[in-house]
Amino acid sequence: MSTLIAKDHAHLWHPCAQMKDYEIFKPLIVTGAKGSYIQLAKGKKIIDAISSWWCKSLGHQHPQLKKKLLQQIEKFEHVILANTTNEVIVNLSEKLANLTSDLKKVMYASDGSCVIEMAMKMSVHARIIEGKTKRKNFIALKNSFHGETIGAMSVSDVGIYKDPYHSLVFKVDFIDVPYCSGIDDPIWENCDEAWESIIKQLEPLSEKATAIIVEPIIQAAGQMRIYSKDFLKKLRNWTKKNDIHLIADEVMTGIGRTGKMLASEHANITPDFLCLGKGLTAGWLPLSALLMTDAIYYLFYDDYENGNNFLHSHTFSGNALAASIALEVLNIMKKDKMPERVLELGKVMFNMFLEIADKTKKLINIRGIGGVVAADLILAHEKQRLGYDIYQKAIRLGALLRPLGNTIYWAPPFNIEIAVLTKLKNITQQAIEM
Numbered sequence: 001m002s003t004l005i006a007k008d009h010a011h012l013w014h015p016c017a018q019m020k021d022y023e024i025f026k027p028l029i030v031t032g033a034k035g036s037y038i039q040l041a042k043g044k045k046i047i048d049a050i051s052s053w054w055c056k057s058l059g060h061q062h063p064q065l066k067k068k069l070l071q072q073i074e075k076f077e078h079v080i081l082a083n084t085t086n087e088v089i090v091n092l093s094e095k096l097a098n099l100t101s102d103l104k105k106v107m108y109a110s111d112g113s114c115v116i117e118m119a120m121k122m123s124v125h126a127r128i129i130e131g132k133t134k135r136k137n138f139i140a141l142k143n144s145f146h147g148e149t150i151g152a153m154s155v156s157d158v159g160i161y162k163d164p165y166h167s168l169v170f171k172v173d174f175i176d177v178p179y180c181s182g183i184d185d186p187i188w189e190n191c192d193e194a195w196e197s198i199i200k201q202l203e204p205l206s207e208k209a210t211a212i213i214v215e216p217i218i219q220a221a222g223q224m225r226i227y228s229k230d231f232l233k234k235l236r237n238w239t240k241k242n243d244i245h246l247i248a249d250e251v252m253t254g255i256g257r258t259g260k261m262l263a264s265e266h267a268n269i270t271p272d273f274l275c276l277g278k279g280l281t282a283g284w285l286p287l288s289a290l291l292m293t294d295a296i297y298y299l300f301y302d303d304y305e306n307g308n309n310f311l312h313s314h315t316f317s318g319n320a321l322a323a324s325i326a327l328e329v330l331n332i333m334k335k336d337k338m339p340e341r342v343l344e345l346g347k348v349m350f351n352m353f354l355e356i357a358d359k360t361k362k363l364i365n366i367r368g369i370g371g372v373v374a375a376d377l378i379l380a381h382e383k384q385r386l387g388y389d390i391y392q393k394a395i396r397l398g399a400l401l402r403p404l405g406n407t408i409y410w411a412p413p414f415n416i417e418i419a420v421l422t423k424l425k426n427i428t429q430q431a432i433e434m
């Protein structure tokens with residue numbers, strides 16, 4: 001065993017892992033990364049098929065982002081954002097405020113989970129200020145995932161990440177979701193049939209709910225499941241009618257991943273709160289942002305003595321290095337017409353998955369939207385850990401696939417070349433067939 005791996009095993013607890021697994025398959029030693037590739041020790045290169053947990057939307061070492069980061073380093077790296085301001089954070093906030101017609105105010109955190117907590121706290125706090133103190137509950141979607149902190153976990157519904165912590169989380173009402181395979185599925189446009197039963201689940205909750213939180217269009221950690229845009233539209237109408245906030249968790253979907261800048265745009269809706277993370281800095285540095293309506297913002301805008309103060313802070317809120325990159329990410333997304341390119345990429349990816357399914361006969365439920373395509377492996381028995389097996393084979397063949405359980409998916413950098421994608425297709429097919 002190399003010294004590095006021995007030291008790793010002695011001291012490092014890797015995220016989201018059973019450490020004992022590393023006895024069999026050692027952690028990959030990364031020595032560099034460029035474009036869609038991760039460079040490993042001993043000269044091996046693997047394709048980053050999942051954009052390193054869905055954040056490296058513009059690939060690794062993007063030269064323009066590197067340039068902006070270095071420019072900002074020369075000025076200052078981080079100064080407390082309470083009581084101070086600077087050009088980069090103001091310009092970023094202005095750009096984020098231009099993403100939608102209604103969300104004109106921005107507050108910053110670092111990780112996705114923190115921004116979800118912020119939205120939830122702000123919704124509850126807003127109700128107190130409004131004197132609507134009965135409105136305290138949250139509604140979420142079955143199979144949702146919103147992060148690892150206690151509030152975010154409470155509104156999440158994926159058992160493997162939540163089950164041991166039931167004594168910590170609070171009660172949330174989870175409603176059904178009308179899934180579909182993508183934009184060509186009739187349910188995408190019309191979910192009337194499913195809505196009949198969903199509305200019955202919602203109605204008893206209408207008077208006590210402060211907010212409903214959704215991952216618009218695609219539930220990422222929940223096996224990359226895609227749902228009807230009509231459902232999102234209907235849900236938005238229902239929240240408006242019943243004075244319930246809509247929190248759009250676009251931590252994964254935001255900034256282009258689904259072929260629109262925001263996945264909410266598929267349904268032509270704007271939420272009351274919008275949460276961004278991951279792709280906001282194209283995976284360079286941790287930065288998350290909460291956008292909210294003026295209506296929410298001005299509830300808190302008051303004389304300090306009245307106590308309506310949202311005294312929420314994170315040390316690295318609005319970190320200048322991260323903000324300088326985010327600003328350039330937004331420029332590149334626009335200049336390179338990235339969402340449109342993602343839609344085109346998505347079509348190629350979907351067809352490649354169809355091909356893999358046809359050749360291997362081992363994939364079902366192929367689904368895709370923008371720069372995400374996924375399918376479930378056909379299992380010999382329920383407990384089979386086929387995804388983990390395929391993960392190891394794909395690494396040997398040259399790709400980081402990292403299936404979600406037994407769901408294989410790709411969410412590569414938006415600028416992945418077609419030749420690399422073709423290579424990824426061959427590797428995925430071979431790894432499934434082996």
Ligand SMILES: Cc1ncc(COP(=O)(O)O)c(C=O)c1O
Pocket residue numbers: 111112113114116145146147148215220221249250251252253277278
């Ligand atoms: C939809 C969604 N929300 C929130 C989070 C949490 O973000 P973070 O891991 O940055 O805390 C994730 C992470 O995967 C996510 O997919």
